[in-house]
Amino acid sequence: MLDRIDELRTAGEADVASATTTEELEALRVRLLGRKAELPNLLRGVSDLPPQERGAVGKAANQARQALQALIDERIATLADAELDARLVADRVDVTLPGRPEPVGGLHLITRVRREIEDVFLGLGFDVVEGPETETVHYNFDALNHASNHPARDRADTFYLAPSTRLPAVERPGDPDAEDGGSARLLRTHTSPMQIRTMERQDPPVAVIVPGRVYRPDSDATHTPQFHQVEGLWVDVDITLADLKGVLLSFARAIFGDEREIRLRPHFFPFTEPSVEVDVSCFACGGSGIRADQPGHPRCGLCKGTGWIEILGSGLVDPNVLRAVNETRGDDAYDPERVQGFAFGMGIERIAMLRHGVPDLRLLYENDLRVLEQWA
Numbered sequence: 001m002l003d004r005i006d007e008l009r010t011a012g013e014a015d016v017a018s019a020t021t022t023e024e025l026e027a028l029r030v031r032l033l034g035r036k037a038e039l040p041n042l043l044r045g046v047s048d049l050p051p052q053e054r055g056a057v058g059k060a061a062n063q064a065r066q067a068l069q070a071l072i073d074e075r076i077a078t079l080a081d082a083e084l085d086a087r088l089v090a091d092r093v094d095v096t097l098p099g100r101p102e103p104v105g106g107l108h109l110i111t112r113v114r115r116e117i118e119d120v121f122l123g124l125g126f127d128v129v130e131g132p133e134t135e136t137v138h139y140n141f142d143a144l145n146h147a148s149n150h151p152a153r154d155r156a157d158t159f160y161l162a163p164s165t166r167l168p169a170v171e172r173p174g175d176p177d178a179e180d181g182g183s184a185r186l187l188r189t190h191t192s193p194m195q196i197r198t199m200e201r202q203d204p205p206v207a208v209i210v211p212g213r214v215y216r217p218d219s220d221a222t223h224t225p226q227f228h229q230v231e232g233l234w235v236d237v238d239i240t241l242a243d244l245k246g247v248l249l250s251f252a253r254a255i256f257g258d259e260r261e262i263r264l265r266p267h268f269f270p271f272t273e274p275s276v277e278v279d280v281s282c283f284a285c286g287g288s289g290i291r292a293d294q295p296g297h298p299r300c301g302l303c304k305g306t307g308w309i310e311i312l313g314s315g316l317v318d319p320n321v322l323r324a325v326n327e328t329r330g331d332d333a334y335d336p337e338r339v340q341g342f343a344f345g346m347g348i349e350r351i352a353m354l355r356h357g358v359p360d361l362r363l364l365y366e367n368d369l370r371v372l373e374q375w376a
Contacts, residue, residue, distance in 0.1 A: 002060050008032075008039050009064040016071050022083060025076050032068055039065055106376040110228055110364060113352040114211055117230055120254045121209045124247060126232065129208045131194035133215075134161060137184040139193035143328075144271040145320045152189060159187040159215050159225075187215035190345060192271065195233040199325045204339050205236035211348070224361055228348035235317065235334065235341030241274070244314055244342040252280045252311070255351065261287065263308060272315025272343055279308035302354070309354060314344030 012032045019025045031037060043061045107115075118128055141153055151157060163185075191210040198208050210231040219225055234243070245264060252260045260283060264276040281287035282303035289305040290297050299305035319336035326334050349361050356375055358364065363371050 002057060005039070005042065005057070005060045005064050008042075009067060012039075012064075012068045013071060016068065016075050019075060020079070022076050022079050025072055025079065029069075029072050033065060033072075039068070106373075108364075108372065109352050109356065109358075109375040110348055112375075113355065114228060114230070114348050116255065117251075117346075117348065117351065118209065118211060120251050121230075121232065123254075124250060126207045126209045126234070129194055129198055129210055130212055131191065131197060131210065133188055133213055134185055135188040135193050137186065139196055140186060140188055140190075143196045143321070143324050144192055145318050145324070146270045150270065157216065158189055159217060161185045161187065189216055190214050191229050191231040192343070192345065195231060195343060196321070196325060198233065199235065199322075199334060200328050203333050204341075205234075206341070207234045207236075208232070219362075224349075224365060227361075229345055230348060231343065231345045232314075233317070233341060233343045235322075235339055237339055239316070239340040239342055241276070241316060241342070244276075244316070244344070247342075248278055248312070248314065248344065255355065256280055256283045259283075259286070264314075267313060267315075269313055269315055271318050271321050273318040275313065275315035277310055278312050278314055278344070280311050282307050282309050311351065311354070312344055312346035314342060317341040317343050 012028070015028055015032070016025065019028060033040060039061060043058065043065065049057055122128065137153075140158075141150065146152065191212045191214060194210040194212075195208070198206060198210075210233075212228065213226055214229050215226050216223070217225060232247075234247070241264070245262065249260075249262050252262050259281075261281040263279050265279065267275045267277045269275040282289070282300055284302040285291050285300035285307065287307040289300055289303060289307040291300050300307075303309050317340065322334040322336045322339070322341075326332055332338075349364060352358060352364070353361060
């Protein structure tokens, strides 16, 4: 019995000495000194031994248990200090550095798409300009060659503003007066007025895009009273529809994919002549009109089976617009016989809806985080 106790003690001391982590030592404690371990069971069995053996065996077993317990405690203390030092080195923090809080929130989908559009046109050599959201009839309609009876001038299609001295002074000398004797102001229906303002203060060549909020009294699944547009203008010598198509093709491929194609369809806009609608080949069906990736190969729901999606309106700047700028400037910098240009306009929400499959425009304005976080 005494020989077995010596064996257990010697083996235990060797195991403790070879342990390298506090986890290993804890496992050894259970194996050597736990309730089911051999050495404690020897102590509990001393009473069953002959009387002449009880004293020596009990003393040896108890000394072995105490020695192993002391050795384990000492080894644990040593390894615990080393492990703490290692953690402190690994988790060291330089308290002199500024804090780095976790980012909170994210950009709204409309903001993200707007910035992506801006990045594309900046890469094509355009500048980004912004202007007032309260405009005058002159800049919103007259200078853009809108006829006096154009439907967009109707009060049912435009938010007109009552005269107020608190509104920003966006008019210029010569603006027409409203019937009540004050300057006729409105919430701009497009960002095109900044095209006129830019040309009035800058000689050609001009290449700008104008992103911003615009307002029209519409509200349904594809229209909201306030929405966002990007207008574009490029005026220089010998600008043609080919330049317009090249710019818009680069834009479409940057936004919708490298395989996209565009087509131009005749249309009418007061401030461009000729005017064209621009379609991009459908990126859901590859322009085939058929969803080959779906069972049964159904008709593509995004392009309605046509293979094309309308994205914007555009055209060459109407000579009347350039002449009106010259009249304001008092020179011939924008003589339509010498310079030409193109203009285009698109809805940012529409681009976002097409790219990300948003079924209803109003979802972007209801501030439901469950919806918005899908595109965060």
